[in-house]
Amino acid sequence: MYNFKYYNGILVEIVRTWVVGDTWYHDIVEVASRKKHRVELHELQDARDAEVAHNMNEDGNVEEIIQFTRVKDDKVFTFAEDSSDYQDFVKKNKLSEIAIDNCLKGIQKTHKGFIIQRGEGNA
Numbered sequence: 001m002y003n004f005k006y007y008n009g010i011l012v013e014i015v016r017t018w019v020v021g022d023t024w025y026h027d028i029v030e031v032a033s034r035k036k037h038r039v040e041l042h043e044l045q046d047a048r049d050a051e052v053a054h055n056m057n058e059d060g061n062v063e064e065i066i067q068f069t070r071v072k073d074d075k076v077f078t079f080a081e082d083s084s085d086y087q088d089f090v091k092k093n094k095l096s097e098i099a100i101d102n103c104l105k106g107i108q109k110t111h112k113g114f115i116i117q118r119g120e121g122n123a
């Protein structure tokens with residue numbers, strides 16, 4: 001079973017947990033880049049809490065932000081999910097909503113040359 005959290009706004013998977021004294025530590029791996037980190041428990045956020053904190057617009061409403069990173073040149077495209085720009089980008093690049101969802105869940109790493117993950121901030 002996968003255990004996903006957010007670390008500095010990046011979706012990560014917890015691969016190992018241990019305690020030293022009163023401090024909990026985790027070995028984590030970034031879902032998109034597979035970079036490894038060792039962190040303390042308090043540095044991680046639950047996935048839903050992190051999305052709310054990072055994606056609140058100026059009206060106080062939560063926007064789901066999707067970030068597409070093109071693998072060949074690391075160019076980043078960020079959109080509010082279900083916005084017209086997002087829909088145009090998906091259509092132009094012939095992306096599958098199912099594959100996008102699989103990338104967001106960490107089931108697959110890339111889709112048609114893009115790393116797809118929840119983004120930070122507002123689109």
